[in-house]
Every structure is written in structure tokens, then in C-alpha cells.
Amino acid sequence: SFDAEKIIEYSNKNPKPASTTFAYGTAGFRTVGDTLGSTVFRCGLLAALRSQSKNGQVIGVMITASHNHERDNGVKLVDPMGEMLQQSWEAYCTDVANAQTSEELVETLSHIAQEERIDLTIKPRVAYARDTRPSGPMLQAALEDGLAALDVEASNFGIVTTPQLHYFVRCLNTQGTAASYGEPTEAGYNAKYGQAFLRLVSGRETPSKLFIDAANGVGAPQVLKLAQAINSPYFDIEVRNSDTQTLGKLNIGCGADHVKSNQRPPAGVSLVPGSRYCSFDGDADRLVYYYGDEHGAFHLLDGDKISTLVATYLRDLVATAGIEDLQVGVVQTAYANGNSTSYIKDTLKLPTVFAKTGVKHLHHEAEKMNIGVYFEANGHGTVLFNPSAVAKLRAVVPETPAQADAVERLWALRDLINESVGDAMSDMLLVETILICKGWTLAQWNEAYTDLPSRLLKVVVNDRTIFKTTNAEQTLTAPHGLQDIVDSLVAKFPRGRSFVRPSGTEDAVRVYAEAATRRDCDQLAYAVAGAVF
Ligand code: NG1
Numbered sequence: 001s002f003d004a005e006k007i008i009e010y011s012n013k014n015p016k017p018a019s020t021t022f023a024y025g026t027a028g029f030r031t032v033g034d035t036l037g038s039t040v041f042r043c044g045l046l047a048a049l050r051s052q053s054k055n056g057q058v059i060g061v062m063i064t065a066s067h068n069h070e071r072d073n074g075v076k077l078v079d080p081m082g083e084m085l086q087q088s089w090e091a092y093c094t095d096v097a098n099a100q101t102s103e104e105l106v107e108t109l110s111h112i113a114q115e116e117r118i119d120l121t122i123k124p125r126v127a128y129a130r131d132t133r134p135s136g137p138m139l140q141a142a143l144e145d146g147l148a149a150l151d152v153e154a155s156n157f158g159i160v161t162t163p164q165l166h167y168f169v170r171c172l173n174t175q176g177t178a179a180s181y182g183e184p185t186e187a188g189y190n191a192k193y194g195q196a197f198l199r200l201v202s203g204r205e206t207p208s209k210l211f212i213d214a215a216n217g218v219g220a221p222q223v224l225k226l227a228q229a230i231n232s233p234y235f236d237i238e239v240r241n242s243d244t245q246t247l248g249k250l251n252i253g254c255g256a257d258h259v260k261s262n263q264r265p266p267a268g269v270s271l272v273p274g275s276r277y278c279s280f281d282g283d284a285d286r287l288v289y290y291y292g293d294e295h296g297a298f299h300l301l302d303g304d305k306i307s308t309l310v311a312t313y314l315r316d317l318v319a320t321a322g323i324e325d326l327q328v329g330v331v332q333t334a335y336a337n338g339n340s341t342s343y344i345k346d347t348l349k350l351p352t353v354f355a356k357t358g359v360k361h362l363h364h365e366a367e368k369m370n371i372g373v374y375f376e377a378n379g380h381g382t383v384l385f386n387p388s389a390v391a392k393l394r395a396v397v398p399e400t401p402a403q404a405d406a407v408e409r410l411w412a413l414r415d416l417i418n419e420s421v422g423d424a425m426s427d428m429l430l431v432e433t434i435l436i437c438k439g440w441t442l443a444q445w446n447e448a449y450t451d452l453p454s455r456l457l458k459v460v461v462n463d464r465t466i467f468k469t470t471n472a473e474q475t476l477t478a479p480h481g482l483q484d485i486v487d488s489l490v491a492k493f494p495r496g497r498s499f500v501r502p503s504g505t506e507d508a509v510r511v512y513a514e515a516a517t518r519r520d521c522d523q524l525a526y527a528v529a530g531a532v533f
């Protein structure tokens with residue numbers, strides 16, 4: 001059983017703010033950083049239990065608030081294969097975070113240990129890291145208290161991107177096995193992805209320089225290290241918004257979320273026609289590309305554009321490799337641009353499904369496909385090769401050099417992709433690979449289809465919990481009658497589509513709309529927002 005006294009002693013150092021209720025949402029706990037000490041401390045305790053319930057495998061804890069404001073912070077747990085925490089444990093996180101007193105906390109932990117039949121004699125192991133936020137060191141210290149309270153064997157990975165921490169966790173749990181994912185160090189990460197990239201592009205023409213907006217976050221130092229490891233004209237980059245030292249700059253006017261939401265370039269970047277640009281978010285798990293044309297117009301290549309590019313490339317390689325019954329599929333959310341969905345269905349003729357918002361939902365749908373490409377429109381996503389795809393790839397006996405080359409490329413792509421989670425750096429190398437192999441500019445990539453005008457609005461309401469949805473969040477079941485109003489508004493506009501859902505990360509309701517013209521789209525969005533308010 002637990003050393004209750006020790007837990008209580010450490011817990012008293014990290015008291016819960018009395019009036020605050022915490023909830024483990026789509027992205028873990030996320031709120032004002034200064035209020036999260038007790039929650040992060042308790043996540044340390046829970047990560048230990050989770051590790052014990054997984055027979056001592058390493059569990060990850062990442063301290064970050066991604067694209068959110070610098071004053072915010074957050075914490076989430078990472079399961080042994082680098083996936084998001086199993087959903088049934090999210091409720092435990094919420095229970096543990098909200099225990100009012102240290103004594104109640106111990107009771108809650110005991111209850112979980114009983115419920116999950118956890119063997120408390122197993123040595124727990126946890127790997128943790130944080131982003132560049134000013135509240136990071138304080139929260140890291142709180143986490144370390146939690147780990148000390150349960151005698152955890154802990155590894156501190158310092159300041160790294162969220163996907164790097166996911167990678168480290170997977171590496172640690174597969175070390176020395178046939179499924180070994182790589183070396184659990186920054187150098188191991190850079191070597192794995194860098195070498196796969198060079199295997200795929202060598203012999204091709206080198207691309208023009210890529211300008212990377214790192215949102216003044218942890219992606220800046222990390223992508224520079226990656227570039228140093230690759231050390232090749234195939235990866236010629238210039239990093240902008242790389243100031244992680246000055247307070248108040250993180251994600252402000254820059255980063256993938258800013259670019260996607262505002263449909264304009266980040267601060268510190270003026271677009272030169274013909275040049276290539278991309279943005280990461282504050283913890284480097286989202287990626288979008290963009291460019292400006294000769295007429296000064298801004299063109300965004302978002303998560304939908306990335307997923308269609310990647311799916312097309314994989315589909316063609318599978319065909320060239322001559323592997324039968326190896327289906328490439330695409331998972332999107334309702335926020336995917338309608339024209340991207342039509343393009344996947346009608347032009348690429350690939351199966352596609354909608355999942356609920358939040359990458360864990362997309363991940364689960366993608367696992368059901370042979371090769372599942374999943375991206376949120378905001379640029380968060382990756383590709384999964386399920387075991388049957390790997391088996392089929394292993395079984396091919398190539399008969400022609402072209403077939404052999406395609407098979408070799410599919411293997412290299414599997415090494416290039418961070419399967420544990422969407423990863424801006426790995427995704428960027430994937431996009432670069434495809435563009436280099438096709439000899440494409442960003443404008444050529446953008447030609448596949450034209451986005452329908454779309455608008456995403458945030459409506460602040462009194463109580464967002466009254467909004468209930470079904471059908472991958474596209475249909476409201478409550479409040480009563482509201483969906484009928486949305487339907488009647490949508491019907492007025494050619495190619496109109498709109499839906500309303502409560503945010504899982506902010507205290508607001510989101511309204512999405514698209515239609516054939518910008519004017520119609522905006523009218524529809526504001527009309528639906530008016531009905532919600
Ligand atoms: P919410 O706040 O539930 O809409 C947002 C994003 C998600 C996901 C999460 C986690 C949109 C519309 N929503 O969720 O896609 O990335 O944050 O970061 O982009």
C-alpha cells in the first residue's frame with residue numbers, strides 16, 4: 001500500500017486552490033499556469049499508478065499549453081507506446097485533481113489502485129519534459145514532488161517538443177525488443193528522422209530554402225538541432241520567431257494556430273513570391289505551410305492539404321509496389337474543408353471517415369485502416385501503418401526495380417513518420433520529402449483542389465455544457481430545437497455547411513461554417529452564431 005504520510009507531506013507542499021475545479025479535457029489539463037501546481041503534482045502520482053498498472057512500463061508527463069497564451073500551462077499523460085492516455089483513465093485524472101484535501105487525495109488514489117487492481121510493489125517509471133513557458137520550472141518542481149512521493153524512477157528530458165517526449169516514451173518501452181523505436185535521446189530522434197529523410201531525397205534536386213516560424217517556442221531550438229544533425233542542402237532552413245527568452249512572445253502574432261485562424265502570415269515574416277514558409281505551434285505538434293503569390297495573395301496549406309498530399313503519395317507508392325489489398329484511408333474531423341473531403345472521395349477515391357475533434361479520436365479511427373492518414377485542419381496529425389500493413393510490406397517479393405524502390409520508400413517513410421503522435425518536425429520532413437520527390441513548388445501542391453471559404457467563430461456563452469452533439473459532433477441534440485434552426489440557415493446557402501459544438505479546451509462554443517462564396521460563408525457563420533448566443 002501507499003506511504004500515506006509521505007504523500008500527505010508532499011501534497012501539503014502543493015495545496016489545491018480551494019475554489020477551482022479542474023477537468024482533464026481533449027488536451028489534458030489546461031488553464032492559467034500559476035493555478036496548476038497541485039494538479040501537476042497529482043499527475044505525477046497518477047502517472048506512477050498508471051506505470052504500475054502497465055507492469056512498470058514508462059509513462060510520460062508533458063507540461064505544455066501548446067498554442068495557448070504564455071500565461072497558460074497544461075499537463076498531459078502519455079501511454080507506453082507514445083499514445084494519448086487511455087480514455088478510461090481521464091476520469092481518474094479529474095478525480096485526483098479535484099480531491100479537496102491531502103487526505104481525500106490519498107483515499108482517491110487508494111480507490112483507483114483497488115479498482116484497477118494495481119500491484120503497488122512494482123517500481124513505477126515516468127519520463128517528463130516541458131515547453132518554454134515561464135511557469136514551467138515551478139510546475140516541473142511540483143511534478144518532481146509527486147514522483148518523489150511514490151519513489152518513481154524518473155527521467156527528465158528537459159525542454160523538448162511534445163512529440164519528442166511521446167517519441168522518448170515509446171523508445172524507452174521498446175528498447176531492446178524487435179519493435180525498438182529508436183534511441184531515447186534528442187540525438188537519437190534527430191538521427192532517426194534525419195536519416196530516413198536523406199534516404200528518401202538523395203539524388204533528387206535540392207529544394208529552395210524553407211522559412212520556419214517557430215512561434216517563439218520550443219520548436220525553435222529543436223529544429224535547429226535537427227538541421228544540424230541532417231547537415232544537408234536538402235534541409236536548408238531559416239528559423240523565424242525563435243525568441244524563447246523574451247517574456248510575452250510565445251505564440252503572439254505567430255505560430256500555426258495564428259496563421260490558420262487568421263489566414264495571414266505571422267509577425268516577422270514577409271512573404272516573397274516563390275519562397276516557402278511553414279509554421280509550428282508553441283509545442284511543435286502542429287504544422288501548416290503557406291506562400292504569397294505575385295498578386296500579394298496569401299495561400300494556406302493546412303492540415304487538410306497535408307493529409308491529401310501524403311495520402312496521394314502513399315496511395316501511388318502502394319500501387320507501384322504492387323501490394324494488393326493495402327488500403328490507404330484518411331481520417332478527418334468535421335472542421336476539414338468540404339472540398340478536401342470531396343477531393344479524397346471523388347478524385348483520390350480513398351475511404352475517409354470523420355472522427356470527433358481531438359487527435360486521440362482520429363488516432364483510433366486511423367488504427368482501423370491499413371495505412372491511416374489523419375490530420376486535423378489545424379495541422380495536427382500523422383500516419384499509422386497498422387500491423388497488417390507492415391506484414392504485407394514484409395511479404396512483397398519485388399519483381400521490378402520500380403517495385404523494389406517503392407517498397408524501400410514505404411519502409412523509409414515509416415521511419416520518417418512519428419507514429420506515436422502528430423509531430424510538426426517529422427511532418428515537415430515528410431512534406432519536404434514529397435515535394436522534393438515530385439519537384440513541386442507550394443503552388444503546385446496547392447493546385448489539387450481549392451478550399452471552400454470557411455469561417456470559425458468562438459461564441460462565449462453562459463454554460464457551454466448544455467450543448468450536446470452526435471454524428472462526429474456535426475449535429476446538436478441539445479439545446480432542443482437549435483439544430484433545426486442551424487439546418488434551416490444552412491439550407492439557404494449553396495454548398496452551405498455549418499455545425500456547433502462546445503470547445504473541449506476553452507470555455508466557449510465553436511461555430512464552423514463554409515459556403516460557396518466568402519460572403520455567404522460569413523453570413524451563414526454569423527447567423528448561426530446569433531442563433532447560439
Ligand atoms: P477544441 O477547443 O475542443 O475545439 C482545439 C482544436 C482541436 C484540438 C484541441 C487540442 C479546433 C477547432 N479545435 O479543440 O482541433 O487541436 O484544441 O489542442 O481547431
Ligand code: ZN
Nearest residue numbers: 066281283285
Ligand atoms: Zn500543440
